[in-house]
Amino acid sequence: MSEAAENFDTGHADKNSLQILSFTLGQEEYGVDILMVQEIRSWEPVSRIPNVPSYEKGVVNLRGAIVPIIDLRERFRLGRSAYTPLTVVVVLQANIGDKTRIMGIVVDSVSDVVNVTKKNIQISPSFGAKVSTEFINGLVSVNERMVMLLDVDKLLKLEGVDDEDDS
């Protein structure tokens, strides 16, 4: 799957379009800018970190780097699901401040790589306090299905990460 991502990488030159990697969480479909995706791996056991929110599953060794793994289902309060060998971890990277941060997100399955035209991206509607849309950048329709585009930079900015840096 990661190869597929690489092949599509080059086609990103067009300013008006965006390539996204789409994946599912339960019944919902989400997408991230493919340039933020470093690789896709299968789930493997993590080392638990004590005293952190339950959606921060722990850390793994990614070729020598310590990388945290976040369960996106739990993060979005979509309920828990058991991890199987088919569970997928999408490794994302984003620039926060002046450094690159790498993080893995646990998703149900990766669906597709799709080209979307930027002008077709709609702003996500506001649901007030009922539904949190803080990580949603916009909505786009792919083959009649709605895909929610995630704001990776915001997602990777863990709660309290930057506040605790000074302490």
Place this chain on the structure above:
Amino acid sequence: MAIDMAQFHQVFFEESFEGLDAMESGLLNLDLGDVNADDINTIFRAAHSIKGGSGTFGFTSVSDFTHVMETLLDEMRDGRRQVTRPAVDVLLGSVDCLRDMLRAIQNGGEIDRTSVAEHKAALDGVVNGTHDMAREFPAESEHVGADTTMMTTMEEPAASEMQIVGWSIAFSPHLNLLKTGNDPVRMFRELAMLGELTSTVDMQGVPDIYDLDPEECHLSWKLKVLGDIASTEIDEVFDWVEDDCDLAKQAIYSAVAEPAPLAVTEQTQILKPASIEPITIPTVAQPTAAEKEPKKEESKTSASKASSSIRVDTGKIDTLINMVGELVITQSMLSLIGEHFELNKLDQLKNGLSQLERHTRELQESVMNIRMLPISFVFSRFPRLAHDISSKLGKKIELKLVGENTEVDKTVVELLSDPLVHLVRNSLDHGIEMPELRRAAGKPETGTVILKAYHRGGNIVIEVSDDGKGLDKDKLRAKAIEKGLIAEDAILSDKQCFELIFMPGFSTAEKLTDISGRGVGMDVVRRNIQALGGNIEIISELGKGSTMAIHLPLTLAILDGQSIAVGDETYILPLGSIIESLNIKEDRVNRVVGKGETFLLRGEYLPIIRIHEIFNVPKPKATKLTDGLLVVVEGQGIRCGLFIDDLLGQQQVVIKSLEANYRRVEGVSAATILGDGSVALILDIPGLVRLANQ
């Protein structure tokens, strides 16, 4: 044509600082009674390179300054001048001044002109033979100008009489001028900055195009610079090529008629390849002025880069390349086995794998080795310190350096230098007595301070020892009581007495001198060393001297760890923090207010921290205190017992930052990767205590 000179600045600064270090150590090692021409030569060469380099890059203030130093050194080298103590001191002062200047330029800051003028005046004083001037250093700055005029009058006796309106210069470079890396255009550009420049090129020497070697310089020039320019300024431009050209210069006085300049442009057509450069001269002055602006900014950026570069011994790189070569061979061997694998090749596979393992380990070692620097990087500054302090205090001190080639991690080297300076200063200032006192005590007049570095196990030990008066236990004790640091009836062992000096707000010096007692106390020294994961101990005998021994881990990237098990999880404890581990009996456990558990160990009540509780570990194997183990640990002065399931094993672990991609976690200092590829957290004892208290 415009080469971006800024890209070479970094190299220039590095080399200049190295040159200054070489000059400094050369000056300090000069034996005044028997001056070796080679030694002076080394110092001279360093000064000469700095002067040349700074001239090339347009740092004229530096090259002017170095020029005076060079003049003095040149005379010493030729034996025309005696090498005297005051002259050496002035030169040492100048080295410092030069270092400040370069640093200021590197960081894009302002040069301290008054200090430069003072040092230059002192140098001029020595050059002009007025040794008294030098002794009264820093001399008055009026002498700055005196030198330049004097030098001019020496060379051009008639010149002072008449108004100089310019110079005519005949400049015929030798064939190899370009090969030595000199560029006439650059020199002409400098001349053009001094005054209005007209040049006439003589191309008679240029051979036929078929015989022409483009790297040879066949041209010669007649130059004319107009303006009120000192002879030395002209010399400076050509200074770097003195030996590679024939140079004749003549002053033009107000009455002298100008020789008709040749029409330069006409000659362009005849020979394009070689003569293009000289012909651009009249237009050059403009771009150089424009170039200056971006240069300043560039030097700032390069300054920030400076701290992150490292000089590596080529031998180490070669080893590394060899190692990688071996690794590649092993890899191809393994892939060959894998291609047509049959069971009878199993032995081969096993061999290959063990080879791979060995090479990987060696590779890891040599990579770590690259970060290792000899401790002499820190030690090298001390001879100067000892020299300065001994002359200031009137003490006789000999500094011995032992084990300078002992290697330590770069980060340790950098962080070690401040604490070490403090310790050496203390020894020089407080440790060694005045010569009279030493004689009265039956000791040789010259005190000895030994700086010694050596490896012991996975640690490096650095000792600062002196044969001075040693620490006075009673005095320390009295002082501590006076300052209210200990109770009057406190019972202290010898060691505890000595350790009093590490307490904040403790200073035994009767009065503060400008050498010690400047606010950085021994407590800061100890804190810095502990921050590096090391410790410091004192051995002292009254009247005989004292030794401060610093123990440090060789590298901050690797840690000796003890793996422990709690539930299904593995954690690492720094081995150095573990005091002991034991099985405990229920009757030794006491509960404070029914909750907080303490354990009585040799008369001391230790708080018990249950790791499975503070970390919420699922399914711990031991929940009853008698089932598990208690590891007594100490970190930053805090002692406690950690309750865990079991001890697993000791191993060296590579420290990996948890914060790089994640965040800081209380109770955890970093993470590491275990043999099976999984991640284990390294525990932070003070953090655990904080967690337990919440």
